[in-house]
Amino acid sequence: MKDPLARLTPLGVVLLALLREDPMHPYEMMRLMRHRQDHRMVPFTNGTVYHTVTRLQTCGLVTEIGVDRDGNRPERTTYALTDAGNAAITDWVRRELPILGRSVEFRVALAEAHNLDRDEVLTLLRTRLAALAAECDEYRDALAGARSDASIEQHLIEADRRSVLLRADHDWLAAFIERLAHPDFVWGPHEKTDRYLAQREAARQ
Template identity: 55%
Template structure:
């Protein structure tokens, strides 16, 4: 039998992560994702999200907890996270956070990394740092060799860009790890507070 984590899509991870906060109906999920500007990470459409919810339910990662009808509005089915779904979010983030070959998935994993405890996140990011150092050295040394061989500069611009991006990410990652190590950055599910802005977002999304 296939591991549910292997079939999770980035959208599926974001849906499950939302349900870690509270039970919700899909319409609320869409509005909350857009209010938080998570559509900068992936395309969010009503059709895609409703299809994702259906797939997650069939996989046993979420379940229905009720159907509401308010006035002339269509019925809204509210979903809750199952134990399997809660574990799947954590397992997916743990798998994708250290990887350097899935850049899109990494952005989702990083956005949901606050669902992991500090002691889990630090070693995973440490693994990623090792992989980034190797990747950066490969691009840097490749550029040196190519230039020494007289390779035309115009065909090296993509490699130059990637080398710069890798260098920048390493500097950013070192800064993040320093803050995590020093406990100067509040982290983990228990460190998240229900701010007035957060509560206002939730209330607006429920309308």
């Protein structure tokens, strides 16, 4: 059997993470993702969500647990996370957190990093930070070399922009690692508060 991670997309990870909270039907998943602004991180349509859920089921990462009908509404199939799906979330996040050059994957991995232990996340992010520092140095040296060779500045605009963004990304990550390392920074499974339960109930309608 093929490695399910090889076919797991960022949208698939977000859906699996939702099912880690509780079993849901796809419509509820979409309502929650829009409420939580996940669509700004991973764009989706009704069609891509249903298609992705079908693929997750084919890969053995989710399973059907029931079909409900409420009044005149269409039937809604509820899905639950399997043990393989639960493991796939942590394995995918563990793989993507330290990798550079995959911006969407990193944003999703960071959003779902709370599925890993704090110490492991710190280790993975410090690996990423070291890689970012090396890339910052590489861009800085390359730009300095180009300018010393009298390259026309207009040809270096994008390289200059990339250098600034890399440095900002590096500095943000360094500051976040310090915050995460502090024991007062809440991490891991959260309590299902009244506000959370109200959000879930609204998404089911």
